[in-house]
Amino acid sequence: MSKKKNMAISFDNQDINTIMLTRKYLKKKILYPETKFRHHIQERAHVLDCVKRTVENGESNSLLLLGPRGSGKTTLINSVLTELSSTKNFQDNALIVNLHGLVHTDDRLALKDATRQMQLEHASEGKVFNTFAENLSFLLECLKSGDKKHSKPIIFILDEFDLFCFHHNQTLLYNLFDVAQSAQAPICVIGITSQLDVIQLLEKRVKSRFSHRQIFLYPGDTSESETPISAFEDRLELFKELLTLPEDENVNETEQANKDCNIDPKFRAIWNKQIVNLADNPTVQNVLKMMHKHDRIERKFRNFLAVVISSLGNNHKELEVDDFVKASKMFSPNTKVLMLEGLSVLEMCLIIAMKHETEIYDGEPLNFEKVLSRFLKFASQTSNIESVQRPVIMKAFEHIKNLELIIPTGQHLRIEKEYQTYNFALKSNEVMEAVRNYQGLPTDVAQWADSSVM
Amino acid sequence: MPTKKKIEISKEDCIENLRNEIICRDSLIRQLYSLLDDEPLFSSIFIYGHISTGKSLIVDKVLNYMRYNYSIINCIEHANSRSLLEKILIDLSKVKLTADNNYKLERRCDDFTEFIYQIQEITKKDERPMIVVLEKCDKLRDMDANLLPALLKLNELTKTNICSILTSDVIWDKFKPKDGLYEPIQLHFPQYNKDEIKEILFHTTKPMDEDDTFYDGYLRTFLAVFFQFCNDLKELRYMARKNFEEYVKPVHEGKIKKTNQRALWNNIIKVFKANLEVLYLRVSTDDFEQQAKFLHEIESTTKLALSFELPYYAKYLLIAAFLASYNPAKEDRRLFLKEKVEKKKRKTTAKKKSVTLTLKEGPKIFPLCRLLAIFCAIINSKIDLNAVLLMQVQSLCQLGLITAVGDSNNIDEPKYKCCVDFDFVMVISKNVGFELKNYLCDFLDG
16 A cells, blocks of 8 residues: 555656656657567568668569458568668668558559659669660669669568559559569569459469469468467567666667666656556456457557557656556447437437338338438327427438438439438447447336337 | 746646637646647647537647647538639738739649649748638538648648648538548547536626526526527527527516526416527517417418318319329229229238338329319219319419429420428318328328
8 A cells, every 4th residue: 555655646746847858768669660670570681681682682582471450560661671781781772662652543653653662763764765664664764773683672562452453454563673673673572462362363474474472461470489478468568668767778779769768767667667556457457358359450469558658748657557547448340320329319219210111111221201200109108208290200200311421322213302312331239339339318218219110 | 948838837827818809618728729739730630529519629729829820611611622822822822812813812723733832931931830710611522532641741742741630510521532531530529418508608697787696597488498409509509699588578577586486487487498490590670479370370281271262173172182292193093983893812911011102202293184083083972173273283383382393395295293291281181071191001001
């Protein structure tokens, strides 16, 4: 007890600057995972090896990095590039061209931007190219330095690789893979995508030029760590690692780290102790477990921690169990229920009517008239709910439509709006949960929702 | 570091300051502030909540207070990605569009590549963190497919300190395409509860010279009637203003004392009821009286139906049109043949289940010949179908009681649909002494 009190006092006494520094430092650590890469050691070594061989030996390579969203593909590439860029040879020689499927929506744009990233705008100015291949080979030609026999190695990184497959004739991909395969110039083509069957999208001529080197990243894969542990324990490990302040001040040599890390050692000890306590706390563990069950994606977890961290401030100087519980609510998957709770009583009644209607007719599409007559039947039985004019109910119905809780079936678009058919997009238990949580809902309505009409 | 200290103090200051303008939203302001405070920024924040729960207001005020370089875009205003992206650039770069630059950006921004390049240019000049606010972001789904995913991870693409805030009243689940999206941080703006609404209405709608407790009493009675049907703050604010004039009228005239709540209630309840019927319809106060009178006349379907003063045959034609629209064609034989046909037993048992309530399904389309056949079946006297009679169909169309559907070139067999509802036809059929219910499948089977 006295120990706890002691700690609280020391937290209170902390200067606000220290707190702000901690917050900033931790947030950076959490949101930029490049600085320290975990897991997928084998895959990382593979990619690193490929890139290295291109830079040092002038070999050409092409590879695909596949994995679901948020599994750390881009992070892996970035961490490889950061590691390489510290070597002198790489800095002098290699060129990195970043292309992104969302940004470079056609090949013309991609090539234009590649030219810019290679800093060859001046060289290609005023030249007219007949074909795409000609343009690309000109760019590569330009990179050949005069005295040395071999030209400068280039690393092409194609993020959202699958989108490049939809470009006209896949010209860019064809040319890049062609250059890589025929060893015209040392280039390394790295494709990153979340679409696992992307190879099916490639045209035959493109496919045959690709090296078929595919690297898969599976999220939550801990098999390579020294001692095999369960996925959740690994998550807990990460939790501790991300939130603790480093013991050794020189651990992180990223920019500004030295400046940011000037935290009083005494404070650091208290802080770290608090984090260990939190990690052992059953409530926190429960929250983490719930999140882990819903989603194994690490990025979501990192976002969650960052939200927790950002709640620190002047009058909130230490992390508490409550912060985690509060932040976890923001990440709850039950957004539909939250929206339902904000509807008016009338709209709620319509939702319940729709629920009954779908249950009775077993998922048949509904229209305004059907919902209205079911609602009016209920309203005539109870005294608490007064009925209003049709236009007002219509307006409430349209509000529900705008929230996309009911979705038009798309048939008979020229029909009157009363008879336009919709599919009900909510599940019965979601409606029931909203009814339970709704504050100030008349009891009749709640009972009506509960009663089965069958 | 003195600068740090200043920032931190301003967080509570911000709430304190904004409290003058925004009430009941302290915790949300605090939450939003701490999400936006301090570098590095999150890549995107998705704010969802019902309309008029203060999403835009709070985002605007907080950003204004934090002095970030920000741009607020309403997606509904932009039809294509070019106009949207250029608007963001204009806002962020603080370019003034004048006659000198021909109301155009220096470089036109057609695609995302150019957009990213220009954003990077802006950071070189202005190092403040940038925020792009996209209101009604559900409209982004209808634009170029790459726009929404790219805007969600602007900071990764531009490698600058930029954050996009998206606001909408549609939940995030509805945004996801098949292969997933980058997940933003979600922040929910809950609906105000009754007490909060009362407080906000009290602050925003109370006339300057009105007594506090009196107005409070008014709001309580007002919400007792209206809150159940509407919790949209904008609409309630409008209604509260509109009804208060009526509420205080007897007090000003000296008929009822201010303290006599019961009498005031009895006086106002009628007005409330009347106004409840025009909720959301925004009928202006002046024509409200007139409108009400007119509505009352129209409302009673009897008067409306008879106001057309249709000729005898036209009335039957309309009834026939209604029957053709709301009865399945298969049942015609059973309904309209004078001598009863014996139905096969097996058929009926199989059929019963598949019959749906046709009145609620809406009118169906029918060809002219079916209309005429039913017309002949239900009219008692013998008639000959001449051009004069057929003209009546056309005039019913012109009156808007039935509509021609489909291609107007189709003169061989034009198709129609009945536009009037059951009550209307009921009046007409009573008028000519026709038992409508005997000829409707809904009433015969159900």
